[in-house]
Amino acid sequence: xxxxxxxxxxxxxxxxxxxxxxxxxxxxxxxxxxxxxxxxxxxxxxxxxxxxxxxxxxxxxxxxxxxxxxxxxxxxxxxxxxxxxxxxxxxxxxxxxxxxxxxxxxxxxxxxxxxx
Amino acid sequence: xxxxxxxxxxxxxxxxxxxxxxxxxxxxxxxxxxxxxxxxxxxxxxxxxxxxxxxxxxxxxxxxxxxxxxxxxxxxxxxxxxxxxxxxxxxxxxxxxxxxxxxxxxxxxxx
Numbered sequence: 001x002x003x004x005x006x007x008x009x010x011x012x013x014x015x016x017x018x019x020x021x022x023x024x025x026x027x028x029x030x031x032x033x034x035x036x037x038x039x040x041x042x043x044x045x046x047x048x049x050x051x052x053x054x055x056x057x058x059x060x061x062x063x064x065x066x067x068x069x070x071x072x073x074x075x076x077x078x079x080x081x082x083x084x085x086x087x088x089x090x091x092x093x094x095x096x097x098x099x100x101x102x103x104x105x106x107x108x109x110x111x112x113x114x115x116x
Numbered sequence: 117x118x119x120x121x122x123x124x125x126x127x128x129x130x131x132x133x134x135x136x137x138x139x140x141x142x143x144x145x146x147x148x149x150x151x152x153x154x155x156x157x158x159x160x161x162x163x164x165x166x167x168x169x170x171x172x173x174x175x176x177x178x179x180x181x182x183x184x185x186x187x188x189x190x191x192x193x194x195x196x197x198x199x200x201x202x203x204x205x206x207x208x209x210x211x212x213x214x215x216x217x218x219x220x221x222x223x224x225x226x227x
Contacts (some may be wrong), residue, residue, distance in 0.1 A: 010173065030214055034215075042219065043204065043217045043218060043219040043220055044160070044204070044215075044217045045217075046214055046215070046216075049211075049213065049214055091159075092161045093160075097213065100166065103149075104150070104165055105162075105215060106162065107152075107159040107160050107161065107162075108159060109158065109159050110158065110159040112157075
């Protein structure tokens with residue numbers, strides 16, 4: 001149980017385009033989903049937290065107009081990187097909490113974004 | 117910013133030995149602690165969590181928590197080459213749901 005998927009696993013795009021990444025909880029309803037970014041040799045940095053049906057909460061320094069998050073259902077959250085630039089190239093990972101009242105996060109496999 | 121500190125390593129241990137990974141945290145009010153394993157190019161996978169002072173064992177893994185000293189450790193017994201990965205320590209923030217990650221310790225188990 002507690003399987004989280006992400007799509008796509010890898011994407012290469014041109015500078016200025018937008019990229020959408022999907023995060024799905026496959027066998028459970030996720031009360032909360034999280035989006036992280038990880039640069040090479042660095043740890044995971046939380047970008048935003050999203051709850052189904054409400055606006056995402058962004059971490060300090062993360063531009064909400066650039067990284068659009070939509071949590072349309074209890075099993076799906078999307079992250080759209082708008083007008084991507086090479087500095088946005090990174091490993092984007094989502095996670096989800098399994099049950100209300102627990103804090104254990106289960107991670108998706110990640111999406112490798114390369115902006116040319 | 118509340119800090120979670122880990123030695124980046126690499127920590128090299130021979131196969132069959134005990135690997136000891138350490139983590140310190142700055143927020144004295146932290147209550148929940150997690151160890152994740154991350155292979156290169158992959159996302160983290162949960163190894164175990166610990167909430168109470170003392171030891172918690174799960175198979176070859178033992179997590180140790182000392183809230184007074186603000187450190188949490190992970191012991192891996194009978195280390196295998198497949199255990200070679202980066203181990204991330206994570207602490208639940210006072211938001212109650214977001215995790216603050218350390219930079220990870222790279223472990224290399226040599227045959």
